[in-house]
Structure formats: C-alpha cells, structure tokens
Amino acid sequence: MISAAESRKNAPRWVRLLVPEDAPLYQRNEVIAGWLMALPALLVLTIFLVVPFLMAFVMSFTNQRLVSPNPTEWVGMKNFERLLTVRVFTLEPERDENGAIVYADDGGIAYPRLRTFTRKNPDYPELNGLREFASWQSGENRTIILAADVVFLRALINTLVFAGVIAPLQGGLALLLALLLNQSLPYINVFRAIYFAPVVVSMVVVSLLWRFIYDGENGLLNTLLGIATFGSFQPVDWLGNPYTAMPAMIAMSAWQAVGFHMVIWLAGLQTIPVSLYEAAGLDGAGALQKFRYVTWPGLRNTAVLILIVIVIQATGLFVQVDVMTRGGPLDATQSVVYQAVQRGYDKQDIAEGSAISVVLFVVVLAITIVNRYLTRDRD
Amino acid sequence: MSTMTWETRHKLILSLRYTLLILISAIFIFPIVFMVVSSLKPDLQLLRDSGSLRAFLPVGDISLNNYAFAFERVPVIQFAFNSVFTTVVAVLASILLNSMAAFSFAFLRWRGKKLMLTLIIATFIVPFEVIAIPLLLVVNSLPWIGPEGFKIGWLNSYHVQIIPFIADSLGIFLFYQYFRDLPDELVEAARIDGASIWQIFTRIVMPISGPILATVAILKFLLMWNAYIWPLMTVRTEELRPIMVGLQYFFQRYTYWGEIMAYLTLVTIPVLVFYLALQRAFIESIATSGIKG
Numbered sequence: 001m002i003s004a005a006e007s008r009k010n011a012p013r014w015v016r017l018l019v020p021e022d023a024p025l026y027q028r029n030e031v032i033a034g035w036l037m038a039l040p041a042l043l044v045l046t047i048f049l050v051v052p053f054l055m056a057f058v059m060s061f062t063n064q065r066l067v068s069p070n071p072t073e074w075v076g077m078k079n080f081e082r083l084l085t086v087r088v089f090t091l092e093p094e095r096d097e098n099g100a101i102v103y104a105d106d107g108g109i110a111y112p113r114l115r116t117f118t119r120k121n122p123d124y125p126e127l128n129g130l131r132e133f134a135s136w137q138s139g140e141n142r143t144i145i146l147a148a149d150v151v152f153l154r155a156l157i158n159t160l161v162f163a164g165v166i167a168p169l170q171g172g173l174a175l176l177l178a179l180l181l182n183q184s185l186p187y188i189n190v191f192r193a194i195y196f197a198p199v200v201v202s203m204v205v206v207s208l209l210w211r212f213i214y215d216g217e218n219g220l221l222n223t224l225l226g227i228a229t230f231g232s233f234q235p236v237d238w239l240g241n242p243y244t245a246m247p248a249m250i251a252m253s254a255w256q257a258v259g260f261h262m263v264i265w266l267a268g269l270q271t272i273p274v275s276l277y278e279a280a281g282l283d284g285a286g287a288l289q290k291f292r293y294v295t296w297p298g299l300r301n302t303a304v305l306i307l308i309v310i311v312i313q314a315t316g317l318f319v320q321v322d323v324m325t326r327g328g329p330l331d332a333t334q335s336v337v338y339q340a341v342q343r344g345y346d347k348q349d350i351a352e353g354s355a356i357s358v359v360l361f362v363v364v365l366a367i368t369i370v371n372r373y374l375t376r377d378r379d
Numbered sequence: 380m381s382t383m384t385w386e387t388r389h390k391l392i393l394s395l396r397y398t399l400l401i402l403i404s405a406i407f408i409f410p411i412v413f414m415v416v417s418s419l420k421p422d423l424q425l426l427r428d429s430g431s432l433r434a435f436l437p438v439g440d441i442s443l444n445n446y447a448f449a450f451e452r453v454p455v456i457q458f459a460f461n462s463v464f465t466t467v468v469a470v471l472a473s474i475l476l477n478s479m480a481a482f483s484f485a486f487l488r489w490r491g492k493k494l495m496l497t498l499i500i501a502t503f504i505v506p507f508e509v510i511a512i513p514l515l516l517v518v519n520s521l522p523w524i525g526p527e528g529f530k531i532g533w534l535n536s537y538h539v540q541i542i543p544f545i546a547d548s549l550g551i552f553l554f555y556q557y558f559r560d561l562p563d564e565l566v567e568a569a570r571i572d573g574a575s576i577w578q579i580f581t582r583i584v585m586p587i588s589g590p591i592l593a594t595v596a597i598l599k600f601l602l603m604w605n606a607y608i609w610p611l612m613t614v615r616t617e618e619l620r621p622i623m624v625g626l627q628y629f630f631q632r633y634t635y636w637g638e639i640m641a642y643l644t645l646v647t648i649p650v651l652v653f654y655l656a657l658q659r660a661f662i663e664s665i666a667t668s669g670i671k672g
C-alpha cells in the first residue's frame with residue numbers, strides 16, 4: 001500500500017490542491033465524488049440565490065429601473081443617502097423686534113414654517129428636501145426629526161419594533177406551552193399536534209382569516225371580547241387604528257408560528273436529565289427554583305437558536321402586511337420588505353428596491369453578529 | 380387542602396391542567412373552525428353570524444353552494460394539478476440535491492468544503508422577498524430547451540416555479556446535521572467492504588435517514604404548496620398557475636367572502652390532512668434537528 005504522502009507527491013497538481021494534506025489514503029475518487037455530489041445543489045444556490053443577491057448589491061449603486069428610456073448609470077451612495085438621511089433640527093420661536101416670543105392665535109408659541117428651511121434655503125443646504133418625521137416640544141423650542149424618506153424610516157423602525165417585540169413574546173409563549181406539554185399525560189400528543197397546526201397553514205390564508213377576526217364591525221375578536229365582558233366592550237377596528245394595527249399584527253404572527261418554536265423548546269427540555277431534577281428536589285428546590293437553576297441553564301443553546309430564528313423570520317415581515325393592511329393605517333404597519341417589493345416591483349424602481357434589500361441584509365447581519373457576541377460562551 | 384386526600388388533589392390538578400390545555404387548543408383552532416363553517420354559509424349570513432358565537436356553528440342556511448361557485452370562478456382542478464405537479468417535482472428533486480450535497484459535506488474529504496458550508500449557512504439570513512426582483516431578472520435571461528425548441532427566458536412555465544427551489548441551504552444544513560451524527564464506523568465498514576461512494580450514499584446512509592428526509596420533504600411541500608408571490612410575478616398564463624394564486628380571482632369588484640372561505644378551505648385541507656397523517660414524524664424530526672445548531 002502506498003502512503004498518503006507518497007500518493008500526494010505523484011498526483012497531478014489539481015488533485016494535490018484539492019485533497020486535504022492529512023487525508024489518510026489516496027483519495028482522488030473521493031475528491032471528484034465530493035465535488036460532483038455537491039455541485040448540483042451549489043450550482044442551483046449560486047444561480048438562484050447568490051447571483052441575485054450580488055445583483056441587488058450592485059444595482060443598489062445604480063439608478064436602474066425595469067423599463068427606462070435612459071441608460072443605467074452609477075450613482076454611488078445616492079440611493080442609500082436618500083433612504084437613510086436623518087437630521088435633528090431645532091426650530092426657534094418667532095420673535096418680535098424686542099426679542100419677545102410671538103404667540104399664535106390659539107395661544108401656542110408661533111414658529112416659522114418648517115418648509116422655509118427645507119425648501120431650497122441657501123443657509124440650510126443640508127435640510128433641502130427633507131420632511132418631518134417626528135417632533136416634540138423642548139422648552140420654548142421645537143425639536144424636529146427630519147428624514148429624506150419618512151416612509152422608509154417608518155418601515156425600518158416598525159420592522160425593528162416588530163422583531164424586538166415578537167422575539168421575546170413568541171419565544172416566551174412557546175416556552176410556556178412547551179413546559180405545559182412536557183409531561184407524560186394521556187393525549188398530550190393530541191394537544192401538541194393542535195398547537196402546531198397553524199404553522200402548516202399558508203401565511204396568505206392565515207392573514208385573510210385574521211382580517212375577519214380583526215374586523216371593526218363584525219370581527220370575531222370584538223364579538224368574543226363583547227361576550228366575555230357581557231357586552232360592555234367597545235368594538236375596535238384593530239387593523240384600521242394606527243395604535244392597534246401593529247400589536248394586532250404581532251399577535252397574529254405569534255399565533256401562527258408559536259407552535260414551531262414550542263416544538264424546538266420541547267426537544268431542548270427533553271435533553272435535560274431527569275436526575276438533575278431529582279437532585280434539585282432532594283436539595284429542597286421548589287418548582288420555580290428548579291426552573292431557574294436546572295431548566296433554564298439546560299436550555300441555553302436552544303434559547304440562542306430560537307432567538308436567532310425568530311428575529312430572522314421577523315425581519316422578513318411581508319405577507320401579513322401585504323394581505324392585511326398594505327402598510328397602513330398612516331404607515332403604522334409599513335415594513336422594510338414590503339417597501340422593497342413595493343418600490344422594486346410595483347413601481348419598478350429596481351435600484352431603490354435593491355438598496356432597501358441591502359439595508360435589510362446589513363441590519364439582519366448586524367443583529368445576528370451582536371446576538372452571537374452577547375450569547376457567546378464565556379469560558 | 381389538608382382535608383383532601385392525595386388522590387382527590389391529584390385529580391383536581393389533573394382536570395385543571397386538561398381544562399387549560401383545551402382552552403389553549405381553542406385559541407389555536409378557532410380561526411380554522413370559523414373558516415370551514417363559514418364556507419358553508421351564504422355571504423349575508425356569514426357576515427351576520429360573525430357578530431355572535433353562531434360564527435363557529437354550522438347553522439342556518441347551510442349548503443355547498445360556495446364551493447360550486449368557487450369551482451366556476453377558478454379552474455380549481457387545473458390549478459390543483461399545477462400545484463401538485465410543481466410540488467412533487469420540487470420535493471423529490473430537493474431531497475436528492477440537498478442530501479447529495481450534505482453527504483459530500485459530511486463524509487467526503489475535499490478542500491474548501493468548510494468554507495462552502497459556512498457560506499451556505501450564511502445565506503439563511505437572506506429573506507426570499509429581498510432577492511425576488513433580481514431573481515426575476517435572472518430567470519428572464521436564462522436559456523431553456525423545451526419541446527418548442529430553444530428560447531431565452533423562463534417566464535410562464537413550470538420550470539420557473541420549480542428549479543430555483545430544488546436546492547436550499549436549510550435542507551442541506553438539516554441533512555448535514557443528521558449525517559454528521561451518524562456513527563463513522565457505519566461508513567468506514569462499508570468502505571472497507573469495497574462499497575463505492577454512491578453505494579454508501581444510496582444503500583447505507585439514505586435508508587436510515589427517514590426522519591430527516593420527512594422533515595425536508597414536508598418543509599419543501601409547505602413552501603411549494605403555499606407559493607404565492609413568486610408565481611404571481613412569473614406566471615401570466617392561466618393554465619400554469621398554482622392553487623394559491625387562485626385567491627386573486629375572488630378580490631374583484633366585489634369580495635365574495637363565502638366563496639373565499641370555501642377556497643381557503645379547499646387549499647388548506649390537503650395540507651392539514653398531510654400534516655395530521657405525518658405529524659408525529661414531522662414534529663419529532665423538527666425537534667431532533669432543531670436542538671443541535
């Protein structure tokens with residue numbers, strides 16, 4: 001039998017390049033087979049995932065549109081500047097010639113019109129074209145947050161809020177359900193199957209059904225709340241009210257996906273040895289202490305996984321928005337992906353849609369890295 | 380409490396526990412019950428009933444009329460066939476491609492596979508909608524040779540609905556995780572016996588990979604059966620549309636809610652039946668594949 005080192009020496013250069021040095025046997029076949037077997041999948045992923053992603057990256061620096069009379073040009077960071085420009089601006093009250101504050105007819109402090117600053121004011125070139133995103137009173141001044149693209153800024157904040165709320169909420173509910181199901185009672189598998197069922201139903205179907213549930217007039221939620229409070233509940237138009245639309249969407253999304261993460265928690269629970277609980281019981285630990293000192297440490301890895309999975313899913317928020325609210329009311333449910341599709345596909349502004357996609361990618365990447373860092377093993 | 384015997388106390392706790400489990404079940408089931416029940420009611424009654432608990436009861440003017448109308452409005456049989464066809468092909472192809480790649484990553488020694496695997500896992504964080512538009516440009520410029528000869532552009536076809544999805548990083552990763560935990564001796568023994576790599580893959584590894592195969596198959600099945608945005612973007616010819624796109628037909632000048640409920644029931648029941656038939660395998664394989672990470 002020839003040794004590995006010897007066979008490497010005699011092999012052609014490309015084989016030496018591909019065969020690992022510590023390989024125990026001469027493995028030209030193995031290398032070829034390895035590549036051949038991985039190739040079909042790698043090819044499909046490259047053409048239909050990697051290439052489109054790189055295209056989005058490249059197009060985000062151009063002004064490409066689907067159909068345009070003008071040739072596509074490089075525009076550098078312009079798309080990103082338009083999306084992400086945010087400035088804080090302080091509006092000072094109008095004063096008369098003595099320096100006293102002028103009051104408006106309704107008794108409030110009078111301010112110069114904002115648009116005298118944002119419409120081609122040569123003294124404030126950096127404010128040109130910006131629009132008001134939010135404002136509040138600070139002393140006699142008014143602080144205003146200006147953004148070049150208020151809808152996108154709203155979508156970005158909404159998406160972060162959605163992900164930030166749904167991750168602990170859905171993960172926590174899933175853990176509660178898992179704890180409830182993690183015992184050998186008769187028929188427990190029936191309940192497990194029921195709690196999981198919404199996961200397999202299409203999000204389009206779920207969104208349409210929940211439109212009925214959230215309806216302001218005859219909605220099932222209003223009906224059920226009315227019955228539960230003996231008719232004293234005032235009906236709410238859950239999706240039509242800017243304050244309830246996002247919470248409603250969060251609740252419905254959690255309802256749909258909680259079963260999936262419950263199953264992952266359950267699997268994590270079952271890896272914790274029973275002997276640990278018995279030992280804790282002998283030491284006089286109560287149910288809560290057992291959870292704190294046995295269950296939770298044993299679920300660490302599961303928790304990290306669940307958190308990352310939920311956040312990644314949540315940042316892709318799209319179908320619910322598309323079917324239930326189309327971003328409304330008053331942009332309360334705009335999401336980043338919904339904006340990317342609306343601009344890139346509906347308005348055929350591919351460059352801007354791509355730029356939004358790239359921003360989303362960077363945000364998700366950052367969240368994942370921070371998450372990894374915070375939950376790293378400290379030993 | 381002290382007057383209670385241990386047994387009555389145990390029974391009380393048990394019945395409380397079951398009551399809680401049943402109440403939670405109601406939360407998860409009620410929209411689905413509402414959907415099925417409403418599909419049997421005419422629109423006016425449907426809207427009136429949703430103001431009371433009658434929404435969950437098949438009472439009043441009950442008929443299958445909505446289904447008949449839905450069949451008239453949408454070529455249901457054709458759409459269902461399209462969905463079954465694209466789903467079956469994609470499921471089979473994705474099992475083959477993903478497991479082959481994962482086998483290569485798990486058992487075969489070649490350079491660069493660590494890097495490849497890392498890259499594949501990294502693609503998890505790209506949501507489909509983000510690449511949908513450039514993907515549209517890609518498929519629109521790819522060549523295809525079919526019965527009608529050579530042409531550029533994949534739009535309006537079955538393959539545009541299938542081929543972009545026959546490999547996916549999650550599928551590769553799930554298979555890889557499962558293969559990695561199989562005992563090395565299994566493969567080494569076969570190797571010493573002179574089995575070829577392909578034989579090891581098809582005769583030894585795949586036959587004991589049932590659970591993970593079921594997971595990958597079901598995940599792909601759900602993804603394909605529920606496909607909505609992509610076919611909406613790429614398929615204009617009616618004969619090629621999948622079942623979910625049929626929903627578009629109900630949001631015309633007037634929204635026919637009874638018919639929509641009938642159609643939602645039609646598209647959801649196959650999935651639920653499939654799921655209930657395989658639920659044990661499904662849930663358990665998701666569980667086993669989920670914890671390792």
